[in-house]
Amino acid sequence: MKVTPRAYIFGLSFFLCACGMKEETAVIPPPVAQDGPPVAVSVSPSSGSGSAQDFTIKFSRPGGYRQLSDIRLLINAEADGAHACYVYYSVPTGSVMLVNDSGEGSTAVALEGGAAVENSQCTVLTKGASAKGEGTDISVTLPIRFKPKFAGAKKLFLYAEAANGAKSDMVAKGVFEPTAAAATAK
Secondary structure, three states: OOOOEEEEEEOEEEEEEEEOOOOOOOOOOOOOOOOOOOOEEEEEEOOOOOEEEEEEEEEOOOHHHHEEEEEEEEEEEOOOOOEEEEEEEEOOOOEEEOOOOOOOOOEEEEEOOOOOOEEEOOOOOOOOOEEEOOOOEEEEEEEEEOHHHHOOOOEEEEEEEEEOOOEEOEEEEEEEEEOOOOOOOO
């Protein structure tokens, strides 16, 4: 009887075995993909109302959160970046961008720099903002103040892009109703 060594693969290592088996060709399975598109996990709070709110957005990337290029929170009645409170967080640079009223440009500031960016719908404050990433997950907290003209029911959409071009779906993860700020007494 002729014995042919067989290759067995376990993880990244392999060994040869002359197990007295029939002569066969070893079949090596393809590697299992360890990566996938970004996942929009949650926004907190996922519902509420008010003239100001600190939103925490959470995303996951199977290959690690550092593979994300940017994560986004879009607050608007529909998934449209024009005339919206549309905020990007750049993972590599640690900056926050707020899309302008036309939806075609943005202004960037450092996340924890104490500055603010605004358009006609909202102001995003970096004082009190934070980002925390670990393993596959990242959470970013964004203090947002709404302008009176942006009052009314809105959806909270999340979206992310990875450095390799992989994208999450734009998904509604909550609802929020911006309200006009209460008048202050003099």
